[in-house]
Amino acid sequence: MGEVDYMDDEIRKTISEIQEYYKKRANDGKYATSPDFNLREVEIHYLSQWLNDGKKILDVGCGNGYSTLSHAARFNSCFVGIDFVPEIIQSANELKNQFKLLGSVDFKNGDVTDLRFENESFDIVISERCLLNLPAKDLQWTAIKEISRVLKKGGHYLMLEGSLQGLHKMNDIREKFDLEPIPEAEKSYNWFSNKFDEDEMLSYSKQHFSSLETIQRFGMYFFISRVIHPLLVSPDQPKYDARINEIAKNICLQIPDFENIGHEALYVHKK
Ligand SMILES: C[S@@+](CC[C@H](N)C(=O)[O-])C[C@H]1O[C@@H](n2cnc3c(N)ncnc32)[C@H](O)[C@@H]1O
Known part of the structure; x- marks a missing residue:
């Protein structure tokens, strides 16, 4: 993998x-790489705010391509999705075939730490829960460097990745209501989840990008689905397909943030 020898x-x-x-x-259906399917629609919506027609767009760690295809159904651009x-x-x-x-x-095998593309070949690079x-x-760090290398000057890196600070803020609110903290990673599901310390990641990114355009958070979705929802159904466990999560999604599409909480965020870097 990449330069890490x-x-x-x-x-x-x-x-x-x-x-x-x-x-x-791989064959678990369109939400195979994200069980929280309402959250994924929120992610797609806010990523799409930064896309437009006539661009070359790379989606690294595209998984089963649902997000890439959703974007390509809306924008007349050339998308490449890679996954290892x-x-x-x-x-x-x-x-x-369903879109x-x-x-x-164009979907192809590839590793985000060793991108097989020329320097400056894309207008936009997306990572949606890949670097975690x-x-x-x-x-x-190698992946961030590689993404910057293949991005054209002035292009955007739409980095939708894990945030330790957002997770901790969410857990602070949960604690006020006697809800257990959500762990950084869970043994049975995402044991490998490697969320970013935002300060460290943003400081590293400064070496490879000229500016940070914005940080888009989805705190409203997390407040409703990770605080209100568990309180509502306690002592039962919240379910991803509960109606309240759909409501959380719909509210979040209009009013995205609440108190900067949530274990992921969209960091928009400009090269
Ligand atoms: C959580 S899934 C997200 C997939 C998709 N972006 C989505 O939004 O559902 C992470 C994906 O990253 C891929 N991945 C992990 N490490 C990778 C690497 N080094 N290079 C390319 N893909 C990688 C995994 O195979 C998986 O499909």
């Missing part, structure tokens, strides 16, 4: 486990 056996092992995890999920799990790329190609596309989409799957900080 010291990679130890433990990290290699984790990477193979992550690949195995996504391989198993061949089975998931295969399911992305199958899903493509009526305005733009073109990289199990070492050096790999995350």
Whole structure:
């Protein structure tokens, strides 16, 4: 993988486990790479605010391509989606048949830490919960550097990734209502989740991008789905497909943030 040559056996092992995890999920339908499907629609909506026609757009860690295809159904641009799990790329190609596309989409195998594209070949690069799957900080830095390399000057990197600060703020609110903290990663589901310390990530990003255009948060979705929802159904567990999560999505599409909370955010970097 990329420029990280010291990679130890433990990290290699984790990477193979992550690949195995996504391989198993490859045929789990359109939301295979995100069980919180309402949140994913929120992500797609706010990512799309930064897209337009006539662009070359790379989606790294595209998973089964649902988001990439949703964008290409709306924008007449050339999309390339890459993922390091061949089975998931295969399911992305199958899903493509279900979409009526305005733009073109090319899915291929690829590794975000070692992008096989020329310098400055894209107007926009998207990562939607991809870098949080990289199990070492050096790999995350290499990915950011690679993304900057393939981005044209003046282009945007739409970085929708995990935030430790947002998670902690959400847990502070949960604590006020006697809700257990949500862990940084959960054993059964996203044990490899490697969220960013925002201060550290933004300071690193300054070396590769000229400015940070905005940080878009989705606090409203998280407040309703991770605070109100569990209080409403307690002692039962909240479910992703509950009606209140759909309401949370609809409110968040109009009023995105609440108190900067949430374990993910969209950081818009300009090269
Ligand atoms: C949480 S899923 C998100 C997928 C998609 N972006 C979405 O929004 O649903 C993370 C994806 O990143 C991919 N991935 C993880 N590490 C990668 C790497 N080094 N290079 C390319 N893809 C990677 C995984 O295979 C998985 O499909």
